[in-house]
Amino acid sequence: MASGTLYTYPGNFRAYKAQVAAQYSGAQLNVVSDPPAFKLGETNKTPEFLKKFPVGKVPAFEGKDGTCLFESNAIAYYLGNDQLRGTSPKSAALVQQWVNFADSEILPAACTWVYPTLGIMQYNKGNTDQAKEAIKKVLTVLNEYLKTRTFLVDERVSLADISVACNLLLPYQQVLEPAFRQPFVNVNRWFLTCVNQPQFKAVFGVVKLCDKMAQFDAKKFAELAPKKDKGGKKEKQPQQPKQEKKKEKKQKEEKEVDEADDVPKQPKAVDPFAALSKSAFNMDEFKRTYSNKDTLTEALPYFWEHFDKEGYSLWYSEYLYQSDLNMIFMTCNLVGGMFQRLEKLKKNAFANVCIFGEDKNNQIAGVWLMRGQELVFPLSADWQIDYESYSWRKLDPDSEETKLLVREFWSEEGDFKIMGSRKFNQGKCFK
Amino acid sequence: MAVGVEEEVKSLANFLGSPAYKVTTQGEIKVPQLHTGNGKTLTGLATISKFLARSSPSGGAKLLGTTPEDQAEIAQWLEYRVTIVDRSVEKKDAQAMLKELNSYLLDKVYFLGFHFSLADLIMYHGLHPVMCRLSFFEKQQYQNVSRWFDQVQHYPGVQQHLPQLVFLRNTLYTSSDH
Numbered sequence: 001m002a003s004g005t006l007y008t009y010p011g012n013f014r015a016y017k018a019q020v021a022a023q024y025s026g027a028q029l030n031v032v033s034d035p036p037a038f039k040l041g042e043t044n045k046t047p048e049f050l051k052k053f054p055v056g057k058v059p060a061f062e063g064k065d066g067t068c069l070f071e072s073n074a075i076a077y078y079l080g081n082d083q084l085r086g087t088s089p090k091s092a093a094l095v096q097q098w099v100n101f102a103d104s105e106i107l108p109a110a111c112t113w114v115y116p117t118l119g120i121m122q123y124n125k126g127n128t129d130q131a132k133e134a135i136k137k138v139l140t141v142l143n144e145y146l147k148t149r150t151f152l153v154d155e156r157v158s159l160a161d162i163s164v165a166c167n168l169l170l171p172y173q174q175v176l177e178p179a180f181r182q183p184f185v186n187v188n189r190w191f192l193t194c195v196n197q198p199q200f201k202a203v204f205g206v207v208k209l210c211d212k213m214a215q216f217d218a219k220k221f222a223e224l225a226p227k228k229d230k231g232g233k234k235e236k237q238p239q240q241p242k243q244e245k246k247k248e249k250k251q252k253e254e255k256e257v258d259e260a261d262d263v264p265k266q267p268k269a270v271d272p273f274a275a276l277s278k279s280a281f282n283m284d285e286f287k288r289t290y291s292n293k294d295t296l297t298e299a300l301p302y303f304w305e306h307f308d309k310e311g312y313s314l315w316y317s318e319y320l321y322q323s324d325l326n327m328i329f330m331t332c333n334l335v336g337g338m339f340q341r342l343e344k345l346k347k348n349a350f351a352n353v354c355i356f357g358e359d360k361n362n363q364i365a366g367v368w369l370m371r372g373q374e375l376v377f378p379l380s381a382d383w384q385i386d387y388e389s390y391s392w393r394k395l396d397p398d399s400e401e402t403k404l405l406v407r408e409f410w411s412e413e414g415d416f417k418i419m420g421s422r423k424f425n426q427g428k429c430f431k
Numbered sequence: 432m433a434v435g436v437e438e439e440v441k442s443l444a445n446f447l448g449s450p451a452y453k454v455t456t457q458g459e460i461k462v463p464q465l466h467t468g469n470g471k472t473l474t475g476l477a478t479i480s481k482f483l484a485r486s487s488p489s490g491g492a493k494l495l496g497t498t499p500e501d502q503a504e505i506a507q508w509l510e511y512r513v514t515i516v517d518r519s520v521e522k523k524d525a526q527a528m529l530k531e532l533n534s535y536l537l538d539k540v541y542f543l544g545f546h547f548s549l550a551d552l553i554m555y556h557g558l559h560p561v562m563c564r565l566s567f568f569e570k571q572q573y574q575n576v577s578r579w580f581d582q583v584q585h586y587p588g589v590q591q592h593l594p595q596l597v598f599l600r601n602t603l604y605t606s607s608d609h
Contacts, residue, residue: 147574147578148574148577148578148598148599148600148601149578149600150540150578150579150581150582154585155581155582155585155586156585185537185538188538189537189538189539189540190540192544192545193540193544193545196544196545196546197545
């Protein structure tokens with residue numbers, strides 16, 4: 001029986017094919033996926049690795065007898081047994097049919113749809129829509145085929161089931177939300193049966209189907225993308241911001257073109273702060289300092305040192321309808337909801353909003369830092385919902401009162417004389 | 432009780448690797464009895480099948496379910512077999528039963544969902560004579576039962592003395608033909 005080492009990275013669904021096949025056949029498989037034994041992008045680029053596996057990709061298999069294999073389907077075939085490969089020429093051919101179907105019909109569309117939601121690929125609406133249609137078509141074919149069948153070939157699990165299930169794993173986990181998958185009852189039954197077999201479970205763990213279709217993870221994409229640039233020469237760095245901006249512009253344009261068909265038409269997203277001249281104050285750097293360092297001894301001194309009076313303004317706000325506030329947790333929800341609606345403002349504002357008092361007698365007040373010299377809320381429809389329920393007083397950045405308020409509210413410590421008899425209960429930070 | 436219940440008990444015992452116990456039937460409706468050899472006699476299919484699985488030398492005990500939920504469901508299907516399947520002699524009773532099972536099996540491969548259990552074994556034996564009498568068109572009407580039945584009869588060691596039934600993979604008529 002085959003035995004050897006499988007090189008891969010953790011959670012690689014391609015390697016899963018080989019691992020599940022080994023579970024069924026009892027082949028001894030030593031999976032190497034973690035540094036220092038295997039580091040993706042380094043180990044597989046070394047001359048020794050490339051000598052054995054010229055493509056330099058994983059999964060890659062090295063048998064105890066020296067057999068070297070790349071391509072996941074070949075490895076799964078090698079590690080499998082007769083039952084998995086198909087016992088008659090006809091069954092074996094059918095197994096091949098579905099293994100190829102999985103790679104040519106399912107995989108490209110699945111990756112196009114799922115990868116942007118994991119932040120490992122840029123989102124393109126046109127491509128994603130095409131991929132969704134392609135997946136729908138694939139699922140329709142499978143659904144019809146599985147109406148009269150328990151497994152894809154004969155009455156047992158084969159490499160066909162393993163390949164198709166592995167390629168559908170990410171879609172089922174990320175994007176095939178209940179409403180989308182509901183019409184494909186036969187595929188769902190088959191998929192759940194596969195992943196609940198002990199041999200699959202040993203490799204996949206417990207598979208949780210997606211509750212809500214994942215969307216493009218721009219944040220993660222931004223995090224992952226610069227990593228690639230790290231390898232580049234340093235000289236290039238000064239140019240990068242420009243390039244990135246260009247890219248962004250391009251993407252924006254693409255997006256606008258893509259969305260042109262959507263009904264009803266969305267007004268073009270314009271940066272509401274475009275008219276303001278650049279500020280030297282680095283909001284992100286300040287927020288990082290605030291989050292990671294002590295507020296009183298580090299973050300506040302940093303703030304006052306770098307604060308740009310022209311580019312930013314400070315505001316004190318209080319809730320106008322104090323008598324309507326009831327339980328503390330309800331007040332918390334009110335503030336939390338406001339923050340959610342202001343999500344897009346985070347680049348250009350910072351605040352710590354505090355709740356004072358107790359159940360049935362409490363009040364909300366906060367100190368805000370925002371871009372420009374006017375209240376920013378009227379600039380976007382999304383931001384206008386809450387601000388009218390608050391009183392807004394612009395603070396003179398040079399006065400002692402402002403210094404005190406900023407210190408008390410942002411550090412959540414102090415007498416809070418401004419709040420009278422209500423004692424500080426909790427603070428919520430908008431950052 | 433269906434004809435051939437002695438045969439069924441024997442094939443169960445065989446599947447589970449049990450010794451060749453003496454099997455008889457009792458009364459007009461042929462309730463099976465199993466003589467365990469140490470003077471004890473077990474009566475009734477549910478009791479006997481549970482005993483055979485639990486005492487199975489080939490690991491048949493895992494067919495009894497590992498969680499309390501699974502065990503409860505198996506008990507339910509054993510009861511269903513004896514009280515519903517074996518008493519659905521009239522065609523219209525059989526049809527009502529098949530309709531019910533068909534909707535139950537829509538999203539399941541086995542009676543417990545993902546794993547073969549004693550429930551499938553007992554239901555397979557109980558439904559064999561019923562499925563035998565169905566035309567291809569009727570089998571198609573109860574597609575989910577048919578798919579389940581075909582899966583179970585191909586499960587290694589299950590079929591034993593029973594003839595293999597044929598199921599079509601292709602749809603005979605589409606609804607628009609009517």
